[in-house]
Amino acid sequence: MHEIVDGPKPKHAQLREILRRLAEHDLAPGSPIPSERDLAERYGVSRITVRAAVGQLVAEGLLTRAKGRGTFTARRRYDLQLFLASFTSEMKARGLEPSTEVISCGQGTPGSKASLGLDADEYAYRVVRLRRADGAPLALEAGWYSPHLLPELDRCDLTGSLYELFATKYGVQLDEARQTVWAETADAGTAKALDVRKGSPLLVFRRVASSQGRPCEDVTSWYRGDLYQVTMQLDRTVPGSGPNSAKGGTR
Numbered sequence: 001m002h003e004i005v006d007g008p009k010p011k012h013a014q015l016r017e018i019l020r021r022l023a024e025h026d027l028a029p030g031s032p033i034p035s036e037r038d039l040a041e042r043y044g045v046s047r048i049t050v051r052a053a054v055g056q057l058v059a060e061g062l063l064t065r066a067k068g069r070g071t072f073t074a075r076r077r078y079d080l081q082l083f084l085a086s087f088t089s090e091m092k093a094r095g096l097e098p099s100t101e102v103i104s105c106g107q108g109t110p111g112s113k114a115s116l117g118l119d120a121d122e123y124a125y126r127v128v129r130l131r132r133a134d135g136a137p138l139a140l141e142a143g144w145y146s147p148h149l150l151p152e153l154d155r156c157d158l159t160g161s162l163y164e165l166f167a168t169k170y171g172v173q174l175d176e177a178r179q180t181v182w183a184e185t186a187d188a189g190t191a192k193a194l195d196v197r198k199g200s201p202l203l204v205f206r207r208v209a210s211s212q213g214r215p216c217e218d219v220t221s222w223y224r225g226d227l228y229q230v231t232m233q234l235d236r237t238v239p240g241s242g243p244n245s246a247k248g249g250t251r
Contacts, residue, residue: 004043011045015053018043023062023073030075033063064226067197075227087131087139088161096133100159103128103193107154110144115208115218117146125153127162130193137194138227143219149211166216174216177209181230184222194224201225 002021004014022033034042039050054071057063065071091098108126110116116124125145131138145153149172156165166172184202191198203223210216 004045011043012049012052012056015039015043015045015049016056019053019057020062023057027073029073031073032070033073035070061226088164091133094133097135099132099135101130101132102158103130105154105158107147108144110218112218116144116215117148123147125150127153127158129158137224139221139223140190140193141219141221143217146214146216149214149216162217166211172211172216174209174211176211176213177207179205179207181205183225186222190222194222196224196226203228203230 002014002018004011004018019033019039027033033039033054036047036050036054039045039054040047043050054063058065058071062074063071064074088098088100105125105127107123110118110124110126113120113122113124118124124147126142127145128140128142130140147153150166150170156169158165163174166174182204184204186194186196186198186200186202188198190202191200194200194202202225204220205223206218206220208215208218
């Protein structure tokens with residue numbers, strides 16, 4: 001490893017570049033880096049200098065801090081492609097083992113009945129689930145589902161792909177969706193579920209999907225911002241005019 005020398009370049013900047021090379025070339029994503037004490041002793045600098053160098057790389061997203069555990073190289077981000085597909089099949093395609101925890105499931109009154117085409121006195125199914133890959137929590141989703149297309153949904157096993165369940169049990173194939181994406185910071189409850197700090201960045205997707213023109217689901221999903229990025233292919237098609245203009249999302 002490189003040494004830190006006296007000179008015009010500040011020591012914290014020298015250490016930052018050493019740690020950058022370590023994170024980018026020598027360590028696998030999610031690996032721990034040496035402690036502040038070890039780095040200070042190894043390079044003959046103060047812990048304040050170490051803290052400054054590490055803090056800058058955390059701000060850049062190259063390193064992450066885990067309370068009570070130390071500092072780690074950032075994990076690679078999963079690339080979310082905007083199309084209707086199963087979270088389960090997507091994770092398996094990446095070589096990861098998906099799993100789902102059903103946090104709650106029941107009947108209730110959605111705030112926006114129009115999205116599911118419900119009358120004022122009609123209920124919908126409310127399902128809240130935590131999605132994991134290789135045991136790590138990746139996304140929290142809370143959805144409303146049509147009682148017309150999916151009767152007795154609350155009696156089904158909801159620990160797998162909902163889209164597969166819709167197709168096999170109900171003969172419902174979702175073929176169109178409108179999705180909105182925005183950024184949020186994690187509140188206390190979401191942070192606990194996703195095993196991140198309160199205030200951590202999240203990618204949020206709200207999707208209203210239908211089958212043959214019949215509204216089926218209205219779901220909001222919170223994805224960990226440190227593990228996900230979104231890729232979109234852009235062209236000069238006028239919004240709303242193309243065959244895929246209203247499609248997007250993963251389940």
